[in-house]
Amino acid sequence: MYKAKAYSAASATSPLASTVISRRDPTENDVQIEILFCGICHSDLHTARNEWSEVMATTYPCVPGHEIVGRVTKVGSAVTKFKPGDLAAVGCMVDSDRTCPECRAGQEQYCPNVILTYSFPDKHLGGVTYGGYSDSIVVDERFVLRVPSGIDLAGAAPLLCAGITTYSPMRHWCVSKGKKVGVVGLGGLGHMAVKFADALGAHVVVFTTSPGKKDDALRLGADEVAVSRNSDEMQKHTDSFDFIVDAVSADHDINAYINLLKRDGNITLVGAPAKPLSVGAFGLLLRRRSLSGSLIGGIAETQEMLNFCGQHNITSDVEVIPIQKINEAYERLLKSDVKYRFSIDMASLKAE
Ligand SMILES: NC(=O)c1ccc[n+]([C@@H]2O[C@H](COP(=O)([O-])OP(=O)(O)OC[C@H]3O[C@@H](n4cnc5c(N)ncnc54)[C@H](OP(=O)(O)O)[C@@H]3O)[C@@H](O)[C@H]2O)c1
Ligand SMILES: [Zn+2]
Ligand SMILES: [Zn+2]
Numbered sequence: 001m002y003k004a005k006a007y008s009a010a011s012a013t014s015p016l017a018s019t020v021i022s023r024r025d026p027t028e029n030d031v032q033i034e035i036l037f038c039g040i041c042h043s044d045l046h047t048a049r050n051e052w053s054e055v056m057a058t059t060y061p062c063v064p065g066h067e068i069v070g071r072v073t074k075v076g077s078a079v080t081k082f083k084p085g086d087l088a089a090v091g092c093m094v095d096s097d098r099t100c101p102e103c104r105a106g107q108e109q110y111c112p113n114v115i116l117t118y119s120f121p122d123k124h125l126g127g128v129t130y131g132g133y134s135d136s137i138v139v140d141e142r143f144v145l146r147v148p149s150g151i152d153l154a155g156a157a158p159l160l161c162a163g164i165t166t167y168s169p170m171r172h173w174c175v176s177k178g179k180k181v182g183v184v185g186l187g188g189l190g191h192m193a194v195k196f197a198d199a200l201g202a203h204v205v206v207f208t209t210s211p212g213k214k215d216d217a218l219r220l221g222a223d224e225v226a227v228s229r230n231s232d233e234m235q236k237h238t239d240s241f242d243f244i245v246d247a248v249s250a251d252h253d254i255n256a257y258i259n260l261l262k263r264d265g266n267i268t269l270v271g272a273p274a275k276p277l278s279v280g281a282f283g284l285l286l287r288r289r290s291l292s293g294s295l296i297g298g299i300a301e302t303q304e305m306l307n308f309c310g311q312h313n314i315t316s317d318v319e320v321i322p323i324q325k326i327n328e329a330y331e332r333l334l335k336s337d338v339k340y341r342f343s344i345d346m347a348s349l350k351a352e
Contacts, residue, residue, distance in 0.1 A: 001022050001023070001024060001025060001125065002022070002023055002025060003020050003021070003022060003023075004020070004021050004022075004023045004134050004135055004136045004137075005018070005019075005020060005134065005135045005349050005350075005352055006018075006019050006020070006021045006063045006130060006133055006134035006135070006349075007019065007063065007133040007134075007323055007326055007349075008021070008060075008061040008062060008063045008130075008133070009048040009049075009060065009061065009062045009064070010060055010061050011060055012048075012049050012050035012058065012060075013049075015327040016048065016064075016133070016326045016327055016330075018349075018352040019061065019063075021061075021063060021130050021134065022125060023125075023130075023134075023136060023137065023138050024124045024125055024138050025138075026074050026075065026076045026138050027076050027124075028076035028077045028078040028079070029076050029078050029079060029140050029141055029142070030075070030076045030079070030138050030139065030140055030141065031072055031074075031075050031076075031079060031082050031088060031138070031139055031140075031141050031144045032072070032073050032074040032075070032136060032137075032138045033068070033070040033071065033072055033073065033088050033090065033136060033137050033138075033139065033144070034070050034071050034072075034073050034135065034136050035068055035069075035070040035132055035134060035135055035136060035137060035346045036069055036070045036071060036153055036345075036346055036347075037068075037069045037070075037153050037154045037156075037157040037320075037343050037344060037345060037346060038065040038067055038068050038069075038131075038132035038133060038134075038157055038343070038344045038346060039065075039067030039157040039158035039160070039161065039162065039188070039316070039318070039341050039342065039343050039344075040065075040067075040188075040326070040329055040330075040333070040341065040342040040343070040344065041064075041066060041067060041158075041161045041162065041188060042187065042188065042189075042249045042333055043064075043066070043161070043272065044064035044065060044066070044131075044133075045064075045330050045333055045334070046249075046272065046274065047062060047064055047118070047119055048062055048064050048330075051274040052272070052274060056119075058119050059119050059127075059128045062118065062119050062128075063118055063130035063131050063133050063134060064118050064119075064131050064132075064133055065117070065118065065131035065132025065133040065134070065344075066090070066091055066092040066116070066117040066118065066131055066132060066160065066161050067091070067132065067157045067158050067159075067160040067161045067162070067343075068089060068090040068091070068117075068131075068132035068137060068157065068160060069087065069088075069089045069147060069153050069156050069157040069160070070087070070088060070089075070136075070137075070346075071085065071086070071087055071088070072084050072085060072086045072087075072088050073136070075141070076141075079141045080141070081141050081144070081146070082141060082144060086146075087146075087147040087153070088144050088145065088146070088147065089144070089145040089146070089147050089156070089157075089159075089160050089306070090117065090132070090137060090139050090143065090144055090145070090160065091117070091143075091145065091160035091161055091164060091296065091302055092109070092116055092117055092160070092161050092296045093108055093109060093114055093115065093116055093117065093143055093296070093299070094115050094116070094117050094129060094139050094140065094143050095114070095115035095123070095140055095143060096108040096111035096113055096114045096115065097111055097112075097113040098142070100112060100113070105298075106298040106299070106300045106301065107298045108298050108299055109295045109296045109297060109298060110295065115129060116129065117129055117131045117132065118130055118131030118132075119131075133323065133326070133344065134346075134349070135346060135349050135350070142299065143299060145160070145299070145302055145303055145306055146303065146306065147306065148306055148307060148309060148310025148311075149310070150310075151309065151310055151315060152315050154318050154320050154343040154345065155315030155316045155317070155318050155343065156306075156309070156315055156316075157316070157318075157343050158188060158192070158315075158316035158318065158341040158343060159192070159305065159306060159309055159314075159315070159316060160302070161296065162188040162189045162191075162192045162316060162341060163192050163196075163305055163306075163309065163314075163316070164296050164297040164301065164302045164305050165189055165192075165270050165294070165295075165296050165297065166189050166190075166192045166193035166196055166245060166247070166270065167192075167196050167297065167301070167305040167308070168294055168296065168297030168298075168301055168305075169245060169268040169270065169292075169294040170193070170196055170197060170200060170243070170245070171301070172294065173242075173243045173266050173268065175196075175197055175200045175202050175242075175243055176200055176201055176202065177200070177201030177202070178201070178202075178203075179201075179202045179203070179242040179243060180202065180203045180205070180240055180241050180242050180243075181197040181202040181203065181204050181205070181241065181242065181243050181244070181245070182204075182205050182206075182207060182237070182241045182243070182244035182245070182257065182260060183197065183204065183205070183206050183207065183222070183244070183245055183247065184207045184228070184244060184245070184246040184247060184248055184252075184257055184271075185207070185208070185209075185246065185247040185248040185249070185271060186206055186208045186210065186213045186216070186217055186220075186340065187247060187249065187333075187336060187338060187340060188316070188338065188340055188341040189247035189270055189271070190206070190245075190247040190340075191216075191220055191316070191317060191340035191341070192316060193245045193247060194206060194217065194220045194221050194222050195220060195221055195314050196314070197221070197245075198220075198221030198222070199221075199308075199312045199314060202243075203223050203224075204221060204222045204223050204224075205222065205223065205224045205225070205226060205237060205241075206222040206224070206225045206226070207225075207226050207227075207228045207234075207257070208225065208226075208227060208228065209227070209228055209229060209336065210336055211227050213225075214227075216339065216340075220317070220340075228256070234256060234260070237260045238259060238260055239259075239260070239261070239262050239263075239287065240260060240262055241260050241261050241262060241265050242261075242262065242265055242266075243265065243266050243267075243268070244257050244260065244261060244265070244266075244267040244268070245267075245268050245270055246267060246268065246269050246270065246271055247270050247271045248271040248273065249271050249272070249273060249333075250273050251273050251275050251277070252273070252277075254267070254269075254277050254278075254279060254291070255278075255279065255280045255283050258279070258280075258283035258284060258289055258291065259283050261287060261289045262287065263287040263288055263289075264287070264288050264289070264290075265287070265289050265290075266289070266290045266291075266292060267289070267290075267291050267292075268291075268292050268293065268294050269291070269292070269293045269294070270293070270294055279291060316340065316341045316343070317339060317340045317341065318340075318341050318342065318343040319338065319339060319341070319342050319343070320342075320343050320344075320345050321342050321343070321344055321345070322344070322345060322348030322351075323344050323345075323346065323348045323349050323352075324348060324351075326344070329342045
């Protein structure tokens with residue numbers, strides 16, 4: 001065991017603050033990573049503030065962070081994929097049972113025994129897992145990803161959650177050339193969804209509550225932008241979408257988007273508002289539309305997504321911040337004021 005610097009929340013109402021945590025020494029299958037950048041996902045905020053208490057209550061202290069990019073410092077004797085000095089990345093999961101049907105299908109995120117990167121039982125040290133708001137992490141090599149060469153590291157970190165969470169449902173629902181795709185909410189996930197849908201050749205329409213994000217949406221790859229509070233801009237798209245991804249973090253009217261789907265169209269929720277959404281039956285019935293959800297993506301698909309990003313030169317648009325600005329960043333997330341992901345420069349933790 002060794003000590004690592006980190007930022008943690010002591011309770012649902014306390015701001016994140018500097019702390020010291022224990023990490024395990026690498027076992028034979030482990031990779032130890034010096035963390036260079038960690039993205040800030042809205043899930044970090046939901047968890048730090050225990051907003052999902054009814055589904056998965058947070059255990060404190062909580063060290064969030066699951067968009068991790070860094071450099072390998074040490075590997076266990078059985079590790080084959082990594083060596084010290086390599087770049088490496090870790091996303092939302094650090095382990096699973098590896099034997100259930102989900103794991104065997106490469107869908108570890110749906111494993112009943114998945115271990116998420118933070119606030120999940122830590123079978124090595126007891127207590128719970130601690131995430132990427134830290135100067136290092138130790139993870140089994142099966143859950144460590146390769147970073148494409150030449151990619152900007154601050155902008156690559158958010159691919160590990162915002163990237164895979166939007167890439168995976170687009171692949172599942174066959175987003176491709178000729179399809180009309182909607183993206184609801186231009187935040188961290190939403191802006192990655194725009195980039196992927198555009199790279200896959202779709203006609204992309206962004207729905208935003210922030211008129212000031214219109215130009216950015218077009219620059220990021222959207223073909224059209226609609227301000228969702230303007231009913232004329234919404235109506236114009238009735239019955240027209242093949243697929244919509246909803247990446248909104250707060251309560252909102254999903255029926256308005258269901259009505260924009262054409263027959264057999266699908267809307268997938270990736271946003272995870274704390275309160276249940278209300279869904280009208282007729283919106284779904286009338287055109288055999290479907291509503292589904294999607295959780296991150298499996299390890300193999302995450303690597304596929306990273307390779308896709310390497311080939312298509314895709315990274316997240318980031319605002320790089322020192323860890324000391326974390327609480328301010330959370331407040332800005334709540335105001336939809338991020339362009340379009342915060343990425344923490346972990347060198348700033350050295351000052352603590
Ligand atoms: N399914 C998964 O596996 C998964 C993975 C990661 C994150 N998530 C969840 O996905 C959600 C989005 O995460 P994120 O990191 O992208 O968050 P984010 O950067 O804060 O973006 C959320 C966006 O939603 C829109 N929005 C916010 N409040 C709204 C409201 N009251 N009504 C309508 N729109 C609103 C805003 O976009 P505009 O300004 O354009 O309106 C905002 O930028 C969170 O709930 C997060 O926990 C799920
Ligand atoms: Zn996330
Ligand atoms: Zn499993």
